[in-house]
Amino acid sequence: MPERTIAIVVHACDRYELLYQGFAEFFTQRWPLDTRISGYYFLTEEKDYVNAPFKNIKTGRGEWSDRLKRGLEQIPESYILYLQEDMWLDKDVPAEAINGVIDFTLEKQPLLFKLNSSEVYKTLPTDRFISDFRLAKLDNQKSEYLMSHQASVWNKDFLMAQLEPCEHPWRNERKGTKRLRKLNPDIYHIDLLSENGKPPVNDNKPSARLSGYCTVSVNASLNEFAPKFIGQLKTTGDSEKMIYAGKLQYNFDHQLTHDGKPKPRKESLIKKLLKKFSS
Template sequence: MKPNYSILVSSTDSYSDCWGPFFTLFKKYWPSFKGRIFLSTETKDFSFPGLNITCTRVARFTGRPDTPHGLRLLEAFKQIDTDIVVYLHEDMFLDRLVPEEKVQQMVDTMLEHEITYIGLVESGNQGPFHPSQFPDLWEVDHADDYLFSAMASMWNIRRIGRYFRPHENPWQTEYYVNRRVRRTSERFYTINRDLYSYPTHAVIPFAPITGIYRGKWHREAVVDLFAAEGIEIEYAERGFYTPSTDDDAPPPKEFSFKKFVSVIKSRI
C-alpha cells in the first residue's frame, strides 16, 4: 500500500555531491520506505536504484536557476501529493535503522489531530517543553526561539505553507517562520526526549551534527561513516570545516538594497 506521507529532501544543485552518499545510506537504513521521495533542486535531475525519487527542478516553473530557498520549497509543495512530509536535508546522513512503525504512527497522529509540525530530533527545538496528550510528543513552548526548527521534522505542508515566503533564504525562513508562528495559537510538537534519543532510540538517526557546515565537510560526521559504508567521495573539492580557523572568520555580512528589501518583505 502506498504510504500516506512522502519524504522531502531539501537541497540545491550546488550540493549534488551529497546526493549519492545520502541516498546510499537512506536505502540501507530506511529499507521499508516504499513511498515517493522529493528532492528539491533547481535544474538537476537524479535517480538511485530502488528509490522513487522525483527531482522538483523548480527552475522550470520559476525561470530562475538561482530560485530562493523559500520559493523552492513552495514550488516543491505543489508537486507533492501527500499532506505530510518527513523533511530532511541532503547532509543528514542516516547511520542506523529508522523505526518505520513509529514514523507511521506519528504521521497518523498528525492527520487525525490536524497537527502542523513535529520536530523529530533532539538537535531541533530547544524548549521549554510541556507534556501533551500524545505520550510520544512534547508541546513546544511559544517562548522557544526554535518553535519551528528546520532540522529533521514532520510537516503538514498544506498548513505550514502559510508561514513561508518565496523570497527568503534558509536562515530567513527559519527565523521568520518562528516569528510568524509565535503570533498565533498554533501548537507545535517535538519528540519526547525521555523516549527518543540518539543513537539507540532516535526516530531519524543521524549524527547530531550535519555532514556539511559553512559549505565544508564536517569531518566528525562523515569520514568514519563513509569509510565504514564503502562510500567514496572527493573531500578536497569542498575541504573540511576547521573550528579553530573557520569559526574565527564568520561569513561576511552582506549589506545591499536587495537584502534590505528582503528583510522588509519578511517583516510585513
C-alpha cells in the same frame, strides 16, 4: 489507489550535489522502506537525481523559499516529512515509530510535528506515547527555532503559508519563528531523531529506540561530523563508494566548498552588520 499518507521531501540545492550520494547511501542503509510513507521526493534546481525510492522534482533556480514552494506544489500528499541533503542518518530509524508518526498525523492532523531532539525546544508533556517516545507540545513562548529546517512533519499547505517570497533559509528561520510565535499553533514533538548527538528532550520510556542524523555541512563546506561518515564509506570495499569517500576527504582536508571552491574569506564586522540590518 494506495493511501496518501506522508511524503518524505528532501530539499536540496544544486551547489550541494557532492552531498547527494552520501545522503542516499546512509538513508538507504538506515531508513526503513517498509512503512506507510506514500511518496519519496528529492527536490533539485536543475540537476538530475536518479536514486530509488526517490522521484526527482526540479524546482528551477531562485531563492530558497521560492524553490521549496514550487516543489511542494508538485507533491500530491497533504503532509510532508522535511529533510535536507546534508542530514545523514547515523542510526537505524525504527519502522514502528515512523508508522506511529503517520497514525498520529492522520488522526490529529497537526500543522507541525517536530521529530528532532534539540536543546532549543522547551516542551510540555502529554500522556500519549508513540512507540515508547513521549509525545509533547512545544512551549511556543520559551522555545527557539519554531521555524526550523530540521526533521519535521508539516501540513503542506501550512508550510507553504510560512514561505514568504524571496526568503533565504536563515531569514526564513528567523522571521518564520516570529510569525509562528504570533500564530501560536499547537506544535508537537517527539525525540525520534537526535540531531548531531543531542540528548532527548522528553521523558521517554527506557525502551525507546533513539535514532539520529548529523548535519554534515556548515557554510557550504563539510564540518566536524563528516569524517565518521567518510570513514564508513572507505571501509565498504565498494570501489565506487571508496572513490566518493576520497572526494569528500579531499574537500574536507582542503576546506573546499561542496562545489570545489575555496571557502570565502570571513566577512568584516561592518559587512555583517550591513547584512543583518538589510535582511
